[in-house]
Amino acid sequence: APVDGAGARAALRQLEHRGPDGEGVWTRPGGASPHVLLGHRRLSILDLSGAAAQPMETEDRRLVVTYNGEIYNFVEVREELAALGRRFRSTGDTEVLLHAYREWGPACLDRFNGMFAFAVWDEERRTLFAARDRFGEKPFHYALDPATGRFAFASEVKALAALPWVDLSLDDRALYRFAVAGELAGSGQTLWRGVRRLPAAHRLLLRWTGEAWDLRMERWWDVDLARTSDLPLEEAARRFREVFEDGIRLRLRSDVPVGTSLSGGLDSSAVVCQIHALGAAGGQKAFTARMTDPSLDEGRHVAEVLRRTGVEGHEVWPSAAVLREVFPRFCRHMEEPFRSTSQFAQHLVMRLAAENGVTVLLDGQGADEMLAGYEPYQHVLFSALAEEGRFGDLYRESRSFRARHSRPFPLSLRAALGRAFPGLRTIRRGIASRAGEGRGARSPWGLAEGFTAAHGGEDFPGETEGPRDLLTRKLHFDSTRGPLQELLRYGDRNSMAFSRELRQPFLDHRLAEFLFSLPREHKLRGGESKRVQRLAFRGLVPDSILDRKDKLGYRAPWDPWARGEIREWVIGEMEQAASVLGARVRPDAMDAVRAALLPGDRPLDLPLMAWMSLGEGLAAMASVRR
Known part of the structure; x- marks a missing residue:
């Protein structure tokens, strides 16, 4: 049946926050099967002109692409394609992606250094090719109805929820996985039975057979653990610094303002200090979350980085009142549950960046999983x-x-x-x-x-x-199979909630492949984590940060909040979650919640934030259809 254009536009409206700068729709001409429609919401980062609008077609109209993300080495890939005779009408990376696919097919992925989720319709082959970046920084969800042959994909679940044929009933297997493992982003599952996730570093091919769609999927990249290096620690540190510096250089490419998310920890501090070392700190702004509890606040470390680099700092102070105020909207953007207040603090940092006119932020995610930072x-x-x-x-x-x-x-x-x-x-x-x-x-x-x-x-x-x-196998799993992907999901949803783009220099695949080739002693030995990283950044990052033995991150004082000024609200949110889950919940669960929230100084170890965000997220998806 023909594609429902009204339904497609309703889905695009759910993604307006991801692309406030424009909307585009392409429909396969002719009216014959297969019926194909591609839509796009634009967040202008590179080439702000109409020449870079999407969906974008090749001149012969054989290929058309819709794409979310950045190919950081697009300048180099463009030069390679130009030498092969390809001509360009725009100056951004979308057209580079399109010509690269035309020239090399799926093998173009190996040439890309970036974060991306995209789909290319090939009219000649009657195929839709889609792929996600190596670590899953950019999302890709899809729904397939075998009975009717309908297929839809989108960056976020809420766009698919706008399509009435997508099954939004709760997937109990996915719920159990999240409750046990604490993540879903490393799998193809979502909380909704009818919605699937294309995992990180995977590609899919949807082929029209003449009567129906044939869907095939495979992993296109992974770290080769058999590749090892015996570089001495000092030489490994030098190489680390070289690759990291080049990764930062590539990720500063932008036609809109670029800033940083600065927590005061080693990783985000290294990003800011490296930008300064490259001579690119002029006009930079750094954004951080401060905590009223001195034991959780990293303000003095942030101040040290700002003093060294001269970067302009901006800060936000999370509070229980603000959490209560923004929670429904916050969970609507996150969609699936999260486990701590760290994500709330990050949400406010992205809002702060938007208020200060910075569109792109560099962040320090990924180093902990590759270098045994926890x-x-x-x-x-x-x-x-x-x-x-x-x-x-x-x-x-x-x-x-x-x-x-x-x-x-x-x-x-x-x-x-x-x-x-x-x-x-x-x-x-x-x-x-x-x-x-x-x-x-x-x-x-x-x-x-x-x-x-x-x-x-x-x-x-x-x-x-x-x-x-x-240890190496564990780091590999956490970096590529779920735990890191969950954190990247948080970062994508939080940044895109305010139309910001988050870039991760530590996830440059060249750096990741190098780090996994090193012996474990270069990462963790003698009680010291991230050994090669600390040595690589000696002289770049202040010693007071390099020599830290604690690790905080954005940790808000949840226990006193939940037992204090927002106690009744927390109980109400938990009751909503229990109501949504119904018979899946123990009869005495709420009694345990009320008892745990009584005044006291014992740790509050119940997964309250996970349940609260689960309840709000499910309610938000249901509201899309009301």
Whole structure:
């Protein structure tokens, strides 16, 4: 049947925040099957003229593309294509993508250094080719109705929710996965049965057979763990700095103002300092979230970076009142649930950037997952040493951790034994849960026993298979199979909620491939994480930041908020979530919530933010059709 043009425009309206600078629709001419319509909402970043408007066609009208993202090395790819005889009418990267696909087909992906989600209709072959970037910085969701042969795709679920034929019933398997693993973005699942996610580094081909659509999908990129390097630490640090510097240089390409998101941690500080070292700090603005709780505030580290670089700083102070005020809109943009107030703080940082006229922001995401920046990776290293029978090294690592952090490392003898003797499966499962390695069947808080029993047989791996040690495989999994992808989802939704674009220099694939070739000792040893990174940035980033032993990020003081001024609101949000989930929830769940929110200083360890955002997100999607 012909494409519903009114439905397509309704879907595009749901994406106006992602592209406030223009709208375009292309419809396959002729009226015969297959019926194809491509739409686009434009956020002008490169070539602000009408020549770069989308959907964009080749001169012979064989190919047409709709595309979200940036190809940072478009200048170099354009030069290569021009040498092959390709002619250009615009100065941006969209036309480069289109000609690259025409010249090299799907292999064009290997030439791109960027973040992207795009689809190209090929009239001659009657195919739709679509792809996502290597780490999944840019989203791609789709729906396929086998009964009618209808296929639709969009950057966000809410656009698909505007199409009445898309099934928006809750996917219980996806809900269980999120409750256990804490993420969905590494899989093809979404919370809605009728909506799928094209995973990071995947491409799909939709082919018209003459009667129906044939859909095929495959991974097009991955880190080769068999590729190793024995570079000494000092040489590896020098190479790290070279690649990182070039990645920053490429990501500063823009025809609109560029700034940074600055938390005061090592990674975001390195981005700002490297921009300054390149001589590009003039006119730069940095945006940060401050916390009223001194133990959570990184203001002094932010101030040190701003003093060194001369960059203009702007700050926002998250509060319980603002959280309550923005929560429905915030969750509508996030769509799927999130687990902490960090995402709320980031939301306010993106709003601050918009208020100050900065369209593009560079960020520091990805280094923690590739360089063992989180403390649980120390658990994994200990487990790896036990698995390898290196108990002397395990003892030395334990002593080094205690000396560096002034506290014993919380890993029991049972944990070491479990890795050393894999036959002790019960022990090993307990360690895996504690170390964050395996994500097998567990009973998530609040879910009914019957629901858990129905889905508890599913297992979610926590590390990839491969020829390398346990820590490297864990870092590889977290960087490419889910945990990082969840954080990138937050960044995309938060930035696009205010029509901002977020760029991640640490996710330059050249840097990632290099880092994964290095031995684990260059990343984590003697209780020190990110060893090669700290050495690479010595002299660039202030020593007071390089030598930090703590890690905060954007952590708002959630416990006193939830037990204090917004307690009744939190209970109301939890009741809404429980109502939406119905029989999936334990009967005594709300009693536990009310008890946990009573005054006290014990940690508030219930997944309240996850449940609250789940309830609001589901309600927001349902409202699209009202």
